[in-house]
Every structure is written in structure tokens, then in C-alpha cells.
Amino acid sequence: GLLKESGSAGADSAPKSVAGPGLTIEVKDGVRTIKLNRPEKRNAMTAEMYDAIGKSLTEANTDSATNVVVLTGSGEYFCSGNDVSNFTIVKDIKSTADAACERLRACITSCINCQKPLIILVNGPAIGIGVTILGLADIVYASERAHFTTPFSSLGLTPEACSTYTFPRIMGYTKANEVLLFNAKITARQAEATGIVSEVFPDKTFAAETAKRVQAMAKLPVKSLVYTKDLIRGRERKLLHEINVSECDRVNERCQSEDSMNAIAKYFYREK
Amino acid sequence: GLLKESGSAGADSAPKSVAGPGLTIEVKDGVRTIKLNRPEKRNAMTAEMYDAIGKSLTEANTDSATNVVVLTGSGEYFCSGNDVSNFTIVKDIKSTADAACERLRACITSCINCQKPLIILVNGPAIGIGVTILGLADIVYASERAHFTTPFSSLGLTPEACSTYTFPRIMGYTKANEVLLFNAKITARQAEATGIVSEVFPDKTFAAETAKRVQAMAKLPVKSLVYTKDLIRGRERKLLHEINVSECDRVNERCQSEDSMNAIAKYFYREK
Amino acid sequence: GLLKESGSAGADSAPKSVAGPGLTIEVKDGVRTIKLNRPEKRNAMTAEMYDAIGKSLTEANTDSATNVVVLTGSGEYFCSGNDVSNFTIVKDIKSTADAACERLRACITSCINCQKPLIILVNGPAIGIGVTILGLADIVYASERAHFTTPFSSLGLTPEACSTYTFPRIMGYTKANEVLLFNAKITARQAEATGIVSEVFPDKTFAAETAKRVQAMAKLPVKSLVYTKDLIRGRERKLLHEINVSECDRVNERCQSEDSMNAIAKYFYREK
Numbered sequence: 001g002l003l004k005e006s007g008s009a010g011a012d013s014a015p016k017s018v019a020g021p022g023l024t025i026e027v028k029d030g031v032r033t034i035k036l037n038r039p040e041k042r043n044a045m046t047a048e049m050y051d052a053i054g055k056s057l058t059e060a061n062t063d064s065a066t067n068v069v070v071l072t073g074s075g076e077y078f079c080s081g082n083d084v085s086n087f088t089i090v091k092d093i094k095s096t097a098d099a100a101c102e103r104l105r106a107c108i109t110s111c112i113n114c115q116k117p118l119i120i121l122v123n124g125p126a127i128g129i130g131v132t133i134l135g136l137a138d139i140v141y142a143s144e145r146a147h148f149t150t151p152f153s154s155l156g157l158t159p160e161a162c163s164t165y166t167f168p169r170i171m172g173y174t175k176a177n178e179v180l181l182f183n184a185k186i187t188a189r190q191a192e193a194t195g196i197v198s199e200v201f202p203d204k205t206f207a208a209e210t211a212k213r214v215q216a217m218a219k220l221p222v223k224s225l226v227y228t229k230d231l232i233r234g235r236e237r238k239l240l241h242e243i244n245v246s247e248c249d250r251v252n253e254r255c256q257s258e259d260s261m262n263a264i265a266k267y268f269y270r271e272k
Numbered sequence: 273g274l275l276k277e278s279g280s281a282g283a284d285s286a287p288k289s290v291a292g293p294g295l296t297i298e299v300k301d302g303v304r305t306i307k308l309n310r311p312e313k314r315n316a317m318t319a320e321m322y323d324a325i326g327k328s329l330t331e332a333n334t335d336s337a338t339n340v341v342v343l344t345g346s347g348e349y350f351c352s353g354n355d356v357s358n359f360t361i362v363k364d365i366k367s368t369a370d371a372a373c374e375r376l377r378a379c380i381t382s383c384i385n386c387q388k389p390l391i392i393l394v395n396g397p398a399i400g401i402g403v404t405i406l407g408l409a410d411i412v413y414a415s416e417r418a419h420f421t422t423p424f425s426s427l428g429l430t431p432e433a434c435s436t437y438t439f440p441r442i443m444g445y446t447k448a449n450e451v452l453l454f455n456a457k458i459t460a461r462q463a464e465a466t467g468i469v470s471e472v473f474p475d476k477t478f479a480a481e482t483a484k485r486v487q488a489m490a491k492l493p494v495k496s497l498v499y500t501k502d503l504i505r506g507r508e509r510k511l512l513h514e515i516n517v518s519e520c521d522r523v524n525e526r527c528q529s530e531d532s533m534n535a536i537a538k539y540f541y542r543e544k
Numbered sequence: 545g546l547l548k549e550s551g552s553a554g555a556d557s558a559p560k561s562v563a564g565p566g567l568t569i570e571v572k573d574g575v576r577t578i579k580l581n582r583p584e585k586r587n588a589m590t591a592e593m594y595d596a597i598g599k600s601l602t603e604a605n606t607d608s609a610t611n612v613v614v615l616t617g618s619g620e621y622f623c624s625g626n627d628v629s630n631f632t633i634v635k636d637i638k639s640t641a642d643a644a645c646e647r648l649r650a651c652i653t654s655c656i657n658c659q660k661p662l663i664i665l666v667n668g669p670a671i672g673i674g675v676t677i678l679g680l681a682d683i684v685y686a687s688e689r690a691h692f693t694t695p696f697s698s699l700g701l702t703p704e705a706c707s708t709y710t711f712p713r714i715m716g717y718t719k720a721n722e723v724l725l726f727n728a729k730i731t732a733r734q735a736e737a738t739g740i741v742s743e744v745f746p747d748k749t750f751a752a753e754t755a756k757r758v759q760a761m762a763k764l765p766v767k768s769l770v771y772t773k774d775l776i777r778g779r780e781r782k783l784l785h786e787i788n789v790s791e792c793d794r795v796n797e798r799c800q801s802e803d804s805m806n807a808i809a810k811y812f813y814r815e816k
Contacts, residue, residue: 117725138721153496164503170716172442172467173504177410181389181500182489194467195716195738217726221803224697227794228725231708232717235787243507250499259493425768436775444714444739445776449682453661453772454761466739515779522771531765 021048024074025056030067030218032060032116039075044083045129050103054110061115067218067225069114071137072121078146081128093256101252104129105244108161111136112233112240115226117217121210122146122188122197131179132159134196135166136240138229141213142188142197143206149185155267156259158250165243170195293320296346297328302339302490304332304388311347316355317401322375326382333387339490339497341386343409344393350418353400365528373524376401377516380433383408384512387498389489393482394418394460394469403451404431406468407438408512410501413485414460414469415478421457427539428531430522437515442467565592568618569600574611574762576604576660583619588627589673594647598654605659611762611769613658615681616665622690625672637800645796648673649788652705655680656784659770661761665754666690666732666741675723676703678740679710680784682773685757686732686741687750693729699811700803702794709787714739 022038034056036043053071060066073079082100111118111133120134122142131148134140152159159167159180167176171194178184191197201209217225233240254260294310306328308315325343332338345351354372383390383405392406394414403420406412424431431439431452439448443466450456463469473481489497505512526532566582578600580587597615604610617623626644655662655677664678666686675692678684696703703711703724711720715738722728735741745753761769777784798804 117721135717138717138725140718153492153500156493156496158496158500158503164500165507166717168504169441169713170718173407173410173438174412174442174470175467176504177389178470180504181410181497182492195719198718198722220697220726221700221807223801223803224700224702224798225725227798228697228702228708231702231787231791231794232712232720232724235709243503247503250503254496254499257495259495263493425764425772428765428768430768430772430775436772437779440776441713445679445682445710446684446714446742447739448776449661450742452776453682453769454764515775519775522775526768526771529767531767535765 021052022046023049023052025052027063027065029215030065030222031070031214032056032063032066032068033070033072036071036073036079039073039077041083042077042080042125043073043075043130044080046083046085047100047103050107054107057110057114057118061113066116067220067222068117068119068214070119070121070214071133073123075124077124077130078122078126079128079130080125081130097252097256100255101248104160104251105248108133108136108244108248109241112162112237112244115229116222117225117229119214119217121206121214123206125149127151129161131196132161132163132167135163135170136161139217140197141206141210142191142200143203144188144200145203145206146188146191146200147185148179148188148191148196149183150179151183153181154183155263156257156261157254158247160247160251162240162243162247164247165240167196293324294318295321295324297324299335299337301487302337302494303342303486304328304335304338304340305342305344308343308345308351311345311349313355314349314352314397315345315347315402316352318355318357319372319375322379326379329382329386329390333385338388339492339494340389340391340486342391342393342486343405345395347396349396349402350394350398351400351402352397353402369524369528372527373520376432376523377520380405380408380516380520381513384434384509384516387501388494389497389501391486391489393478393486395478397421399423401433403468404433404435404439407435407442408433411489412469413478413482414463414472415475416460416472417475417478418460418463418472419457420451420460420463420468421455422451423455425453426455427535428529428533429526430519432519432523434512434515434519436519437512439468565596566590567593567596569596571607571609573759574609574766575614575758576600576607576610576612577614577616580615580617580623583617583621585627586621586624586669587617587619587674588624590627590629591644591647594651598651601654601658601662605657610660611764611766612661612663612758614663614665614758615677617667619668621668621674622666622670623672623674624669625674641796641800644799645792648704648795649792652677652680652788652792653785656706656781656788659773660766661769661773663758663761665750665758667750669693671695673705675740676705676707676711679707679714680705683761684741685750685754686735686744687747688732688744689747689750690732690735690744691729692723692732692735692740693727694723695727697725698727699807700801700805701798702791704788704791704795706784706787706791708791709784711740 024035024037026033034053038044060069117138119139120137122140124143124145125147127149131150163180167180175194188197188200192200296307296309298305306325310316332341389410391411392409394412396415396417397419399421403422435452439452447466460472464472568579568581570577578597582588604613661682663683664681666684668687668689669691671693675694707724711724719738732744736744
């Protein structure tokens with residue numbers, strides 16, 4: 001199962017890399033840190049990464065060693081979206097789309113059901129699912145170096161991760177639509193102004209400053225955190241699950257569509 | 273009925289004016305542009321203009337030549353609200369109010385049902401319905417010269433166009449109430465900060481900059497735009513229709529009230 | 545027994561202090577002003593103050609002399625939260641918690657049911673309930689000297705006054721959670737940026753500037769104000785009552801919990 005390390009630590013207590021699924025998971029001092037760890041692929045999301053994130057979030061709910069959950073990335077990027085390899089190595093497009101969208105749905109289901117505070121540390125640029133997921137986070141800290149890109153309609157696609165609900169609620173329709181409909185690319189400061197980011201830090205101090213804050217958060221009485229989160233998110237959980245299904249169904253239809261095929265073909269044509 | 277031109281174009285491709293109802297409608301390169309065109313009356317809304325806007329928005333849903341809809345104004349103003357002539361040339365106040373509110377309700381119904389992205393280009397000052405309508409837009413660009421005035425309670429009236437729902441959602445209660453309850457007059461930059469405006473442009477470059485962006489939007493795969501808008505707005509459409517009815521019923525009662533009569537009498541007394 | 549004064553006025557028309565429950569209530573020129581008046585205790589809330597506020601808000605609904613309601617504080621603070629004396633002089637912790645939470649619930653119920661515009665003038669620092677109550681206000685003006693502190697989880701508690709609903713709606717999740725989950729202390733300017741404050745004034749001009757605005761608001765047609773507020777808040781009133789009950793039930797459980805006991809013990813230990 002789950003990629004949990006029991007914090008062997010040593011002289012320094014840096015998280016150990018786990019081979020395989022492209023991420024590391026560490027639980028230490030009340031903090032469960034899920035770190036995307038394919039820096040050479042700008043932390044693009046593979047099938048295994050979706051599965052491992054979902055499992056770790058589910059385990060966090062019942063793990064007494066976890067007070068807060070951190071999601072972050074290693075290297076230059078936070079997350080560059082879906083790994084294109086998920087969609088290019090295909091025999092049967094329908095079954096590939098079905099499997100990919102079911103995986104996405106299950107991972108987002110785990111995010112919606114996450115009972116502990118979910119803190120996302122956006123260490124660098126974010127694309128696609130790396131942006132939309134922020135609407136399900138409780139706290140988002142970003143490095144000043146981060147920027148946010150959401151190329152859905154330009155690829156013939158539609159947004160996911162309940163962003164069609166969370167983004168308009170957070171920033172209003174006219175800002176959300178620049179992101180969700182019209183492929184906006186925004187800076188960390190702009191993201192902070194819209195409210196999808198809690199606070200922006202200079203890149204140099206980002207790791208140290210956010211670590212300090214997360215450690216303080218993890219020392220708070222966990223029941224107060226869990227009950228407060230439940231008061232905030234609990235009453236919209238059922239709706240979020242419905243939205244997740246609607247969005248994934250639409251992504252499924254879209255990624256098999258001519259629009260999407262043309263956009264991808266154009267993309268590869270331009271690249272070469 | 274509908275005032276659709278088939279884009280005859282020519283040496284230059286400026287939209288042709290259509291005589292009659294105070295607005296021009298042009299469909300070109302995927303963009304349906306509805307332009308309020310009574311500059312001498314600061315684009316005050318007449319009965320015919322409400323009807324024509326509603327019809328054009330409805331037609332846009334099934335028109336394969338329309339990818340996005342633009343609403344804007346010609347001359348100095350975007351829209352100065354309702355034409356007072358609607359309410360002054362009356363024999364029977366109740367039937368006049370009934371007809372005016374039914375017209376308003378039908379036009380707003382069409383806005384709520386608009387399936388294509390609705391982009392509002394606020395070319396100059398906006399008053400009343402010229403402000404409240406922005407909450408149903410998907411993108412709002414404003415000239416720096418624009419300002420926004422909502423004199424509802426000072427005229428004994430109440431707001432419309434679902435703004436009692438959209439404005440608090442977009443900007444929170446304490447900002448929305450300055451506008452909806454207390455007749456705030458805000459600048460384009462302030463409107464941008466609240467989130468009812470996506471972006472503000474210098475007046476000199478407003479037309480060129482927004483045209484460039486709208487043209488790019490209209491080239492995106494229309495199905496992605498329509499499906500994304502449906503994910504964002506679809507689940508609140510039923511509620512918006514109910515709110516539209518409640519607001520129009522209240523406007524109807526209010527515009528026949530002593531408060532409103534007194535406010536209008538005072539207004540005309542001051543003017544002379 | 546409501547603490548209403550009939551505005552005896554005199555050379556100057558300053559509100560008279562009413563002895564007893566720690567606040568003064570004055571109705572004058574259409575403005576009902578409820579002023580927290582325990583400056584020596586930084587306007588900490590006692591049982592009597594909760595009851596008196598609730599009664600005054602209920603009376604405002606049917607009082608034809610009240611067009612708008614103002615809630616503010618005297619002295620340096622706006623409100624420093626619950627008076628610890630409510631919770632320290634106890635024989636039976638359960639019955640004390642039951643009574644305190646029922647009082648809180650009843651007072652917030654009156655806020656939710658308040659039909660006239662509720663304007664909060666934050667004359668100085670606000671803590672706990674002095675912050676969460678802002679989400680039920682229609683207008684909030686703050687002195688630049690104000691700051692806002694919400695030490696819920698650090699005390700083993702959870703938020704109240706429907707803030708788990710209103711704060712995420714007003715400012716989005718990632719900002720709301722800094723306040724509701726993680727004990728943020730924010731400045732007046734930061735509060736204004738999030739939208740829980742309408743406008744900030746320099747401390748020197750705060751009283752005069754806000755008085756001028758409130759007086760202008762109280763001269764507007766009251767029916768327009770009441771009907772507009774009902775359009776904005778009416779449809780979520782039922783939900784707010786449910787949330788109020790959920791939050792108070794949780795506060796009740798929490799203030800009897802070991803987490804809370806430990807936090808309070810630690811607090812007193814540190815103090816001495």
C-alpha cells in the first residue's frame with residue numbers, strides 16, 4: 001500500500017525519496033508531507049501519483065500521527081499538470097480516457113473527504129490540475145516564483161477538481177472565468193489578490209518560512225482543526241462530490257473529442 | 273425579428289448601425305456584438321432595447337456563427353440605466369409597471385440562459401441596470417473612464433438582474449451592500465478590486481485591447497466554452513430564475529410606492 | 545426591559561450611559577446605536593450584554609424609529625471577546641456551558657433575523673466574537689487602529705456567529721482559514737482587503753466620518769433598505785439558523801473538552 005515512511009531521520013531529518021510512483025510521503029511531528037518528486041518531468045502527474053495521493057489523504061483521516069497534510073513539489077515546478085504520456089501511449093482511447101478520469105475522480109474524492117487541514121505549498125509554477133486543486137486546499141502558500149496556467153479551452157478540455165465551483169466562490173465569476181474559460185496565466189501576487197493563495201513568500205525564504213508556519217499549525221489541538229474544517233466544508237461535501245462527477249464526466253467526453261485531438265495534434269506539430 | 277446583420281463587411285468591417293430600437297447587433301468572426309446605440313441619451317434603456325437584447329441572447333444559443341457574445345455601448349456612456357421616458361409617459365401606473373417589470377424579467381431570463389460566454393465591455397459610466405447586469409457576465413472589461421452608480425434606495429427602489437445574489441457572492445456582503453443598499457459610486461479600479469470587473473484598461477487603448485482579446489476568445493473551441501460555462505453556472509440557473517422573479521416583483525411594488533414617487537418628484541423638482 | 549432611551553438630548557446630544565449590563569442603547573434620528581460600554585474590561589462580553597443585544601436587535605425590527613442599527617464599542621477596544629468570568633465562576637461546568645452557548649445562540653439568532661441594515665463600527669481591536677460577528681453585518685467601518693484576532697484553535701475551541709459560512713463566502717477559503725483555523729491576527733487594512741470590512745478610516749476622523757455616513761443612511765427610504773436586505777439575506781436565513789445551531793453545539797462540546805481546559809490552564813499559568 002501506502003508510501004508512508006516511519007521517519008528514520010538521522011543527522012538531518014530530510015524526507016527520504018521513495019522510488020517508484022514519483023512522490024515521497026513523510027509523516028513527522030504531526031505533519032504528513034506529500035511531495036511530488038519527478039523534478040525532471042516538472043512533477044507531471046502520472047496514474048501512480050494520483051493513486052498514491054488519494055491513498056495518503058484517506059489514510060491521514062485515521063492516522064493519529066497526522067495533524068495536518070502538506071502537498072508540495074520538489075525542484076523547480078510545483079506541478080505541470082497531467083503527464084502527457086498518460087494519454088499518448090494508447091491502444092483504445094475510450095478505455096484510456098475512462099481509466100484516467102476514474103483515477104482523477106477518486107483522487108479528488110479523497111481531497112474532498114480530507115478531514116485534516118490540507119496545506120498546499122506551491123514551490124514553483126503550476127499548470128492545470130496543479131492550479132485547480134488549490135480550490136480544495138485550506139491554506140495555500142506560494143513562492144513568488146510561482147505562476148499559474150490553466151490551458152483548458154485552448155486544448156479543447158474543461159476544468160476539474162471542483163474548480164468550476166470553488167474558483168467562482170473564491171474570486172467571483174469575472175476573475176474565475178479568465179482562468180477557467182480563457183486560459184489566463186497569472187502571477188503569484190495576482191493569485192494572492194484573487195484569494196486562491198493565502199500568502200506569497202520570496203523564493204529564498206519560502207521553504208523556511210512555510211516550514212515554520214506548518215510546524216506551528218501541527219501543534220494546535222487537532223480536534224479543533226478537524227471540527228472547524230468540518231463546519232466550513234462539511235455542509236458542501238455532498239455537492240462537491242456531485243460536481244466532481246460532473247466535471248470528470250465532461251473531461252472524459254472532451255478528451256475523446258475532435259477539439260481535443262486537434263489541439264493536441266497542433267501542439268505536437270508546433271513542437272516539432 | 274432579430275436585428276442580426278449578415279456581416280456584409282467592405283473595405284473596413286465596422287458594424288453597421290441598425291435604425292430603430294437604439295442598438296446595433298453584428299455577428300462577425302464568431303463574435304456577436306450587441307451595442308447600445310443611443311449615445312445622445314447616454315444609452316438609457318428603452319422597452320425596445322430590453323426586448324432586442326433578450327432576443328439576441330436567445331438566438332446566440334443556437335447560432336453556430338456565435339462563439340461569444342459581447343455587450344457594450346457607443347459614445348461616452350456604457351448605459352445610464354432605465355430611460356425615464358418608460359415611466360413618465362403613463363396613463364395607468366400599474367399596467368405601466370407591470371409591462372416594464374415583465375420586460376426586465378424576460379431580458380434577465382435570457383441573460384441567465386445565455387450558454388455562450390457573455391463578455392461586457394464597459395466603455396464608459398454605468399448606472400443602475402448597467403451595473404447590476406455585470407454580475408451575470410462571464411468577463412467584464414472596463415475603461416478607466418468608467419464609474420459605477422447604483423441609486424436604488426435613494427430612489428425608493430431595489431436592485432435587479434440577480435445582483436442581490438451575484439454581488440454578495442462576488443465581493444462579499446460589506447462591499448456589496450455599499451453598492452446595493454447605500455448608493456455607492458465607485459471607480460473602475462475599485463470595481464476591479466471587488467471582482468465585478470476582470471480588468472481595467474486606459475481609455476485610449478480600451479477598444480483595441482479588448483477587441484484583440486475578444487477575437488482570441490472567439491477562436492477557442494466553442495464546445496469547451498459552452499460546457500465550462502454550464503459547469504460554472506448551470507447548477508445555479510434554477511435559483512437565479514427564482515431570484516429574478518423575486519427581484520422584479522419587488523421592483524414592481526417599489527416603483528408604484530410613495531417612496532419612489534416622492535424620490536422622483538424630488539428629482540424633477542431639483543432639476544428645474 | 546429593553547435599554548432604550550428616548551433621546552432626552554440637551555446642549556449636546558451625546559448618548560447617555562445606562563448603568564448595568566455593560567452597554568448603552570440610544571435611538572435617535574433613525575439610528576439605533578448599541579454601544580458596548582465596559583471600556584475597563586475592553587468591552588468583553590458578559591451574559592447580560594448578549595441578552596441585551598439580542599433584545600435590542602429584535603425590537604429594532606418593529607420599531608418605526610429605527611431605520612438602521614449600529615453596533616460599536618466605547619474606549620480603546622471594539623470588543624475583546626467573551627468575558628472569561630463567564631467561564632471561571634462555575635460550579636457545574638456542563639450547565640455553565642449550556643447556559644453560555646444558549647445565550648450565544650439566541651443573540652446570533654437575533655442578528656440573523658435583523659431586518660434593518662446592521663452597521664458595525666469597529667472603533668478599535670476586535671477579538672473572537674468581536675470578529676466573527678462581522679460576517680453578519682451589512683456594513684463594517686473600521687478605525688485604522690483596529691486589528692482582528694481569532695484565537696479559536698489555540699484555545700481548543702471552534703468559531704461561532706456563522707463565521708464558518710460567512711467568512712469563506714466573503715474572502716474565500718484560503719484567507720478564511722488563516723482566521724478560522726489558524727489564529728491569524730490581521731490589520732484593519734488587511735481586513736478591508738479580504739472584504740469583511742467595507743472601509744477603513746484614520747482613527748482621528750473615524751467617529752466623525754462614520755457618523756456622517758450613518759446619518760445619511762438613516763435618511764434613506766427604510767422600506768427600500770429592508771426589502772433589499774431581505775432579497776440579499778432572506779434566502780439564506782434558514783441555512784444560517786442551522787449553522788448557528790451546529791456551531792454553538794460544537795462550541796459547547798469544545799469548551800468542556802480537555803483541549804480547552806489545557807489551553808486555559810496554560811494561559812493562566814503563563815500569565816502568572
